[in-house]
Amino acid sequence: DGGITQSPKYLFRKEGQNVTLSCEQNLNHDAMYWYRQDPGQGLRLIYYSQIVNDFQKGDIAEGYSVSREKKESFPLTVTSAQKNPTAFYLCASSSPGRGSEKLFFGSGTQLSVL
Amino acid sequence: AQSVTQLDSHVSVSEGTPVLLRCNYSSSYSPSLFWYVQHPNKGLQLLLKYTSAATLVKGINGFEAEFKKSETSFHLTKPSAHMSDAAEYFCVVSVTGGGADGLTFGKGTHLIIQP
Numbered sequence: 001d002g003g004i005t006q007s008p009k010y011l012f013r014k015e016g017q018n019v020t021l022s023c024e025q026n027l028n029h030d031a032m033y034w035y036r037q038d039p040g041q042g043l044r045l046i047y048y049s050q051i052v053n054d055f056q057k058g059d060i061a062e063g064y065s066v067s068r069e070k071k072e073s074f075p076l077t078v079t080s081a082q083k084n085p086t087a088f089y090l091c092a093s094s095s096p097g098r099g100s101e102k103l104f105f106g107s108g109t110q111l112s113v114l
Numbered sequence: 115a116q117s118v119t120q121l122d123s124h125v126s127v128s129e130g131t132p133v134l135l136r137c138n139y140s141s142s143y144s145p146s147l148f149w150y151v152q153h154p155n156k157g158l159q160l161l162l163k164y165t166s167a168a169t170l171v172k173g174i175n176g177f178e179a180e181f182k183k184s185e186t187s188f189h190l191t192k193p194s195a196h197m198s199d200a201a202e203y204f205c206v207v208s209v210t211g212g213g214a215d216g217l218t219f220g221k222g223t224h225l226i227i228q229p
Contacts, residue, residue: 004157033214040123042204042219043158050215058215090157094214101146101208101217105157 003027006091006106012114013078013085021076021109023091030096032074033103036060037088046089049074050096078111086112116141118207120220128228133177133192135223137205140186147188148206149179152222158204164188175199200227 035043045058063082121136150158162173
């Protein structure tokens with residue numbers, strides 16, 4: 001089945017620790033995105049990548065980093081600089097061209113601080 | 115600049131009765147509008163989208179939405195609610211052709227279905 005796989009489903013971070021969230025897609029989509037979701041809030045864009053080896057900051061990039069070495073993969077690292085990391089993180093992808101606003105989402109990773 | 119306001123944080127209806135989820139938008143350009151649904155601990159799924167064709171848009175699972183430019187609204191409706199409709203619903207605005215990095219999400223409406 002084609003889709004987006006996020007892992008792990010649940011993740012716990014200790015103070016001062018960096019953690020990495022995985023996102024893999026087999027939809028052959030060029031563009032990939034990371035969103036943060038807090039309770040009662042809409043989704044906020046952290047980083048996005050339109051093509052391999054290129055990525056741009058979204059609205060709330062501080063304290064996060066990404067890489068895009070392969071088309072299929074777009075991991076997100078939550079660094080120790082992110083002081084309030086507890087949230088639900090969603091990865092998405094889209095195909096280029098007309099209708100590129102349609103996003104396909106993974107099932108998310110819930111990150112909590114110990 | 116663009117923004118979207120979902121007028122209700124929670125909506126509760128009885129099974130078999132109509133559903134109305136309200137969304138107002140603001141956009142400097144010709145907007146594209148979307149409704150996404152999120153079931154608990156899941157990713158979002160596209161319900162329907164408006165991109166300047168017919169103003170009444172039909173989506174999956176019996177949902178539809180009407181684009182009203184004069185009211186800057188894009189309300190989501192369904193004639194008869196089903197228990198499986200219980201979820202979080204997000205209204206989303208974008209500049210037409212602007213790509214997914216330009217999406218603005220509403221804060222969501224939690225739909226509760228009473229048996």
